[in-house]
Amino acid sequence: MTNHDVIIVGAGLSGLSIAHFLNKLRPDLELLLLEKSDRPGGAIQSLNIDGFLAEWGPHGFLDNIEESRELLDDLKLDGDIQKAPLRKFLRYICLNGRLKTIPQTPPKIILSDLLPLWAKLRLLGDLWRRPLPHEQTVADWATHRFGRSILPFADIILTGTYAGDIEKLSIDAAMPGLRKLEMEAGSVLRGAIRSQKNKVGNGMPSMVSFKMGMERLVIKLAADKNLVLNSEVKRLSKSDGLWRVDTNTGVYSARNLVVGLHINRALPLLNVLQTAPQLSVPEAMVANILLGFADDVKIPFGFGYLAPTSENRFALGALFPTHMFPGRAPEGMQSLEVLVGGIRNPHHFTLSDDDLIEAACSDLRQLMPLPEKPIYAKVIRPRIGIPQLEIGHARLQTYRETMENGFPGLFISGFGWEGIGANEMIKQAKRTAENLIRGSGGSRGPATVKGIYV
Ligand SMILES: Cc1cc2nc3c(=O)[nH]c(=O)nc-3n(C[C@H](O)[C@H](O)[C@H](O)COP(=O)(O)OP(=O)(O)OC[C@H]3O[C@@H](n4cnc5c(N)ncnc54)[C@H](O)[C@@H]3O)c2cc1C
Secondary structure: EEEEEEEEEEHHHHHHHHHHHHHHHHHOOEEEEEEOOOEEEOOEEEEEEOEEEOOOOOEEEEEHHHHHHHOOOOOOHHHHHHEEEOOOOOEEEEEEOOOEEOOOOOHHHHOOOOOHHHHHHHHHHHHOOOOOOOOOEHHHHHHHEEEHHHHHHHHHHHHHHHHHOOOOOEEHHOOOOHHHHHHHHHOOOHHHHHHHHOOOOOOOEEEEEEEEOOOHHHHEEEEEEEEEEEOOOEEEEOOOEEEEEEEEEEEEEEEEEOOOOOOHHHHHEEEEEEEOOOOOOOOEEEEEEEEEOOOOOOOOOEEOOOOOOOOOEEEEEEHHHHHOOOOOOOOEEEEEEEEEEEEEHHHHHHHHHHHHHHHHHHHHOOOOOOOOOOOOOEEEEEOOOOOOOOHHHHHHHHOOOOOOOOOEEEEEEOOOOOOHHHHHHHHHHHHHHHHHHOOOOOOOOOOOOOOOOO
């Protein structure tokens, strides 16, 4: 049994980014990554098929987080990066069965016909509404602050990120930055105006991906790592100051152990060390239906659209990669990626591929002038679910802190503990690396106030 300085369990974006920041901060540390599957990257996987490029997981992330920009700079991926500026690309909401452009600036919101005048005035009610101290669902919180007419918009923000249910997701856990803004300023609008005043630079961020798709990021991160694939961690234990990690490929030991897993994969392993308040959180599965059309078909210009639950449509929304990231369809063609499923529609996955394609196409044909049949269609079924940070999630975050405090040398980071986006994973990864070097875990990261871009 060889002793390592650090063992990292899981080589998804979290585990790989933690290894990257540890290498950068302390190149002398000897690291070992253990990965259950036969490839690194976890939820990030790009599909290159018949001249199309599509994604199993994330399509990109915004370049508005310092840690992610640092990671990209370190990796020197400049020639591979594709950026789609939010300022340039329109986003749509499906309302009353029609696609409508989502206005992005306060004057455009005021002038838009998305809400009646009384509902726009009610948005300003936020300035006078006291923050409620207790944990609330996103739906209750948004209604309290802005009135019920905001719900379709809150719904699409949480559909576009969590594929989740705003009646169950916790505002405190899912959007801690927004909650912090509200609590500190007494109102979201007041907080937003203040943070706008303090902001350095005024540009809107861009969506970042890579010419080879998101997988380029994890391939590059994994390139120089000491990584054992097909190595599933079965049991964690600690004796004589050393962590013992039992896997199907052998037993490994280290002074420090990082559990960099999806929360639902981490909880059963941690529960053996100390009983967890629950062994899993709900997961939203999302399928991606890749459609190819001739390039004279008129797909609305922009990123894509999202449909709130109240619209009761088959698809959660669709992305227009041809506009965002060129080069993702064969010559003379363009692609559309339709997102299906989510926490509210798990039954959609019982449908055959043909039925899913038929239902998705007939849904989209009502929204844009698409031909009867696509030239190309492929169903990309989900393999990893998006963890839901629902009411009561704080219990799990407290458990994680207790574990890190009670077991020196243990660090826990990854999908679903403190957020779900790629940026959150990279941010937590840097903090985890710094904590490990300092020798102290056990604290939640500060909630950061980020812009919300629908
Ligand atoms: C469908 C979907 C769409 C998404 N879209 C976006 C988006 O558009 N923008 C965005 O920012 N984010 C998006 N995300 C979220 C983003 O993908 C995640 O934040 C990120 O990939 C999570 O990385 P992770 O390493 O924490 O977890 P994972 O990706 O789950 O990686 C964990 C790794 O651990 C391995 N593992 C599990 N159990 C064991 C074990 N016992 N022993 C060893 N290894 C183990 C797994 O095989 C996996 O490789 C999306 C996610 C999904 C699923």
